[in-house]
Amino acid sequence: MTEIQIEGSDIYLRYARESDLDEYFTFIQDPEMNILTGSQRVFTRDEIAAWISKISIVHCGRTDFMIILKETNELLGEVVLNEIDSINRSANIRIGIQGAEHRGKGYGTVAMIEMLRYGFNTLKLHRIHLGVYTFNPRAIHVYEKIGFTKEGLQRDALYLDGKYHDMITMAILEDEFRSLHEPIR
Numbered sequence: 632m633t634e635i636q637i638e639g640s641d642i643y644l645r646y647a648r649e650s651d652l653d654e655y656f657t658f659i660q661d662p663e664m665n666i667l668t669g670s671q672r673v674f675t676r677d678e679i680a681a682w683i684s685k686i687s688i689v690h691c692g693r694t695d696f697m698i699i700l701k702e703t704n705e706l707l708g709e710v711v712l713n714e715i716d717s718i719n720r721s722a723n724i725r726i727g728i729q730g731a732e733h734r735g736k737g738y739g740t741v742a743m744i745e746m747l748r749y750g751f752n753t754l755k756l757h758r759i760h761l762g763v764y765t766f767n768p769r770a771i772h773v774y775e776k777i778g779f780t781k782e783g784l785q786r787d788a789l790y791l792d793g794k795y796h797d798m799i800t801m802a803i804l805e806d807e808f809r810s811l812h813e814p815i816r
Contacts, residue, residue: 691717693712
């Protein structure tokens with residue numbers, strides 16, 4: 632398999648490696664990241680090792696990239712295109728950034744833009760969508776800044792800490808992305 636590496640300003644994206652196990656296991660257990668993404672499951676180290684093995688190879692229905700800080704080669708998180716539908720040329724995108732010290736520094740924005748570029752240019756997608764919980768205004772702001780448009784609201788989509796939370800659905804189309812960002816490479 633050819634190793635793909637996508638360069639951003641301060642970060643790069645690459646496939647998972649077995650050597651990522653310790654950092655990825657720590658990432659998956661980040662309590663704030665789990666709240667922001669609605670993740671409520673606890674994973675064992677063996678489950679994470681099996682998952683890394685699975686996502687380190689190309690799949691037709693998903694593309695998982697690790698977000699790596701160029702300066703230190705530290706794993707900051709992941710950005711994923713999943714539910715890839717080649718007939719309708721659409722996919723879902725999700726992202727997670729580990730640690731409060733890495734959030735709010737623009738790494739997620741760069742990773743999202745690079746993954747969108749990959750989806751629209753390499754995978755020839757037309758529409759990329761996501762879901763974001765209403766209690767995550769920072770992410771909503773970033774997605775809107777990138778060019779995502781709010782399309783709807785899924786009421787009571789997440790039950791967390793004894794309370795239901797709504798999820799906003801958002802999407803960006805290839806021509807919207809191209810008009811807002813530098814030309815597709």
